[in-house]
Amino acid sequence: MTEATLGAPGRAKLRRLNFHVLGPLLALIVLIILGAMLNPNFLSYGNVTNVLARSAFIGIIAVGMTFVITAGGIDLSVGSMAAFVAGVMILFMNSLIPYLGIGIPLIMAGMGVAIITGFAAGWMNGFLISKVNIEAFIVTLGSMGIYRSLVTWLADGGTLSLDFELRSLYRPVYYDGFLGVSWPIIVFAIVAILGELVMRHTAFGRHxxxxxxxxxxxxYSAVKVDRARMATYMLLGMLVGVATIMYVPRLGSASGSTGVLWELEAIAAVIIGGTVLKGGYGRVWGTVVGVLILSLIDNILNLASIVSPYLNGAIQGVIVILAVVLQRENKSAD
Amino acid sequence: MTEAVLSLDGISHRFGPIQVLFDVDFDLRPGEVHALIGENGAGKSTMMKILGGYLAPSEGDVLLEGKPVRFASLRDAEAAGIIMIHQEFNLALQLTVEENIFLGRELWRGPFLDHKAMQAQSRTLLERLNCPLDPREKVSNISVPSRQMVEIAKALGRNARVLIMDEPTAVLTNRETDILLEQIERLRAAGTAILYTSHKLDEVKRIADRVTVLRDGHRVKQADVGQLTEHDMAEAMVGRELSDLFPDKATPQDETVLEVKGLTVPGHIKDASFKLHRGEVLGFAGLVGSGRTELMEGVVGLRPATGSIKVGGKALKPGSVLAAREAGLVYLTEDRKEKGLLLGKSLRENLTLLALDRFTRVAIDSRAEDRALTRAIEEFDIRAGDRRMMAGNLSGGNQQKLLLAKTMLAEPDIVIIDEPTRGIDIGTKQQIYGFISRLAAQGKSVIVISSELPEVIGLASRVVVMASGRIAGEVEGANITEDAILRLAMGLSERRAEAV
Structure with missing residues (x-):
């Protein structure tokens, strides 16, 4: 009964090629060209490394967020969760110094704690959403407040700092790299590639x-809906743990203001990348492009003095809205 | 002869490179019911959309009282008194009946909405339809047939001169259909021009004055209904001679493959027991709401249920669709758009969703998926313009075939098919009947739930009849008659099923 739409796939596909697939990529290329024209240092090794390394935290989280959103969910708690995980990790590592001494084993233990804490936090969200059947928005709005307040409480309103000596040992995880590529970039790349493969080529992604x-x-198609949905939140929680592992060595501290608004940046990156906010379609490489677009805007505004860097948020906001408008344009062709 | 109120003159329409209507002439007169029939994909929807002002034709004119018109928007068409009722309703589920009826043309008293007047008028409209609904009820709380009535009340409230109805009876029970047809007669007497599509030819015969048959975008026949038999209409639609609609019935074997004992689905089914044999087509009949769907959903683990379910002698783990599938038991839903297919996804992704593990080691083997799609398209005769198209763009009959293909990909031994031919045309129906009987001949077992009695009678070698959440009895072999089934369904006969 839908002859009306018989002709649509051809056109829709063309349009999707235009805006949906190439749109974010084109925007990224334009930004790179713009940046290079405005400031010769833009493409320098130092700047590129800096931009990519700083994108890595949001990027790793956004990859997980892509799965959550694709499955029709949302997680507002990731920023607070990152702060909480960082806080727990720092406290744990400091308190273990007498037992393990300052060395690689302690750092490994800290990393393990970060991943376990993130995983548990994600499990909690997923459990409440899929087993207790509370709306994802409500659950994660609640847990956002809970984690934020817990880390503030742990830090007693101040800052939790990693033991100084330990910090020097841990620092290279953020600042050093392998063959000139810094660790956060490598980890981000691995997470993104694995994420893309899982999304596109496994039953989990399809589900x-x-x-x-x-x-x-x-x-009705024998998909274990609850289990898959929980898995998306657990995956995201675990990736928050991974992001925290890369973040803690950068400053060596965590406080009530760590990771503020990360959740919105991560969601924005996912949407800019072409994942549908309502769920049903997601792509990880798009999310990576989205993350890069957001951090390049920030970087360009800081390097070039045409527009005040204070307007960064405004420009990012415009981009997010524009991305959704383009998504809708595609939809009306269906 | 009265002059046409709305007509089409040499209408052609194409979507991109695909032409779906070829030089169609058509006229609709005041005070007539004009049936538009044709197979799925024949161009009915497009033609209705052009008439209703949703689509501008590629060529040709739409004439309103003899003058060419071009509706810029739906509102224009509505203002001209042309109202279209879709198969998928245009109702706001969270609003009340009254709010829906008056949506977009609310009555005001000063700065406020005049709820009293709107409720009173809604009540009058619904009374005219013999539909005792409370106008304050939320639409999400009322049944599908009642929603249909609300749609019609909404159209009546807008003083429709031309009413275009897309398969209005597809979701209605016989009694509700009667009420609807009465209403249509009343509207006709009042001078409304009604365009009506349906796959139920007996209904067309009963209600329509004239009939237009579309096939592959061409108008192949237009005549007064009196000049055509149902058989003539069916042949005009299909374009070939129709042999027997139903294939020969296979003889079931003795082996029991599914045994359900004392199954209770809270709120729906009480203490249901039945057996299914190898190679058998078992029919499930009953009135709408008698619990046939709920029973089967309980059996395959889609609803919580208590009782014993044995597949091939082994107890089935309750509450798990996956466990049922692994035991070789699958259920094909009646609601292909909401529960069966992902309309926004490709054919391939839809086809393999149920049996995805067969295509997966670590990663999904998309080449194997593609091969499966090629086979399915061939085996089930799925007519898709482009194999990369979305499932939602297939016609209803082809969606049903895709759903069948998807289900069969799980290689089940027992298939439960709920309303196998709802809303699909007679040519496709015949294909699906043939398919069901071939399954049985191959030694698989099939349960067919259907509200169309001829379908159950024509396919099944045994029929279980349900009434108000219980199994009311069963009939077998030569005893399968409409009369016997209806008596059980209405609770007139207390003959219980033999010891099951």
Missing amino acids: CAAIGANEQVAR
Whole structure:
């Protein structure tokens, strides 16, 4: 009964090629050219490394967020969760110094704690959302407040700092690298590539998209909806842990203001990348492009003095809204 | 002869390179019911959309009382008194009946909405339809047939001169259909021009004055209904001679493959027991709401249920669709758009969703998926313009075939098919009947739930009849008659099923 749309796929595909697939990529290329024209240092090794390394935290989280959103969910708690994980990790490492001494084992233990804490926090979100059946927005709005307040409490309103000697040992995880590429960039790249493969080529990725597109159909198709949905939050929590591992050596501290608004940046990156906010369709490489677009804007505004860097947020906001408008344009062709 | 109120003159329409209507002439007169029939994909929807002002034709004119018109928007068409009722309703589920009826043309008293007047008028409209609904009820709380009535009340409230109805009876029970047809007669007597599509030819025969048949975008026939038999209409639609609609029935074997004992689905089913044999087509009949769907959803683990379910002698783990599938038991839903297919996804992703693990080691083997799609397209005769198209762009019949293909990809031994031919045309129906009977001949077992009695009677070698959440009885072999089934379904006969 839908002859009306018989001709649409061809056109829709063309349009999707224009805006949906190439749009974010084109925007990224334009930004790079713009940056290079405005400041000769833009493409220097130092600047590129700096931009990429700083994108890595949001980027790693955004990859996980892509799965959550694709499956029709949302997680507002990741910024607070990162702060909380960082706080727990620092406290734990400091308190273990007498037992393990300052060395690689202690750092490994700290990393383990970060990942476990993130995983547990994600499990909690996922459990409340898929087993207790509370809206994702509500659950994660709640846990956002909880984690933020917990880390402030742990730090007693101040800052939790890693033991000085330990910090010097841990620092290279952020500042050094392998063959000239810094560790955060390498980790981000690995997470992104694995994420893309999982999303596109595994049953889990396919199930996420199916659940986001129509939960009923997924249920009737023998997909374990609850389990897959929980898995997306657990994956995201674990990636928050990974991001924290890369973040803590940068400043060596955590406080109530660590990771503020990360959740919004991560969600914005996912949306700019072409993942549908309602769920049903997601792509990890788009998210990576989205993250890069957001950090390049920041970087360019800081390097060039045409527009005040204070307007960074405004420009990012415009980009997010524009991305969604383009998404809708594509939809009306269906 | 009265002059046409709305007509089409040499209409052609194409979507991109695909032409879907070829030089179609058509006229609709005041006070007539004009049936538009054709197979899925024949161009009915497009033609209705052009008439209703949703689509501008590529060529040709739409004439309103003899003068060419071009509606810039739906609102224009509505203002001209042309109202279209879609198969998928245009109702706001969270609003009340009254708010829906008056949506976009609310009555005001001063700066405030005049709820009293709107409720009173809604009540009058609904009374005219013999539909005792409370106008203050939320639409999400009322049944699908009632929603249909609300749509019609909404159209009546807008003083429709031309009413375009896309398969209005597809979701209605016989009794509700009767009420609707009465209403249509009343509207006709009042001079409304009604365009009506349906796959139910007996209904067309009963209600329509004239009938237009579309096939592959061409108008192949237009005649007074009196000049055509149902068989004539069906052949005009299909374009070939129709042999027997139903294939021969296979003889079931003795082996029991599914045994359900004392199954209770809270709120729906009480203490249901039945058996299914190898190679059997078992029909499930009953009125809408008698619990047939709920029972089967309980059996395959889509609803919480208590009782014993044995597949091939082994107890089935309850509450798990996956466990049922692994035991070789699958359920094909009646609601292909909401529960069966991902309309916004490709054919390939839809096809393999149920049996995705068969295509996966660590990663999904998309080449194997592609091969499966090629086979499915061939085996099930899925007519897709482009194999990369979205499932939602297939016609209803082809969606049903895709759903069948998806289900069969799980290689089940027992298939439960709920309303196998709802809303699909007669040619496709025949294909699906043939398919079901071939399954049985291959030694698989099939349960067919259907609200169309001829379908159950024509396919099944045994029929279980349900009434108000219980199994009311069963009929077998030569005893399968409409009369016997209806008596059980209405609770007139107390003959219980033999010891199951």
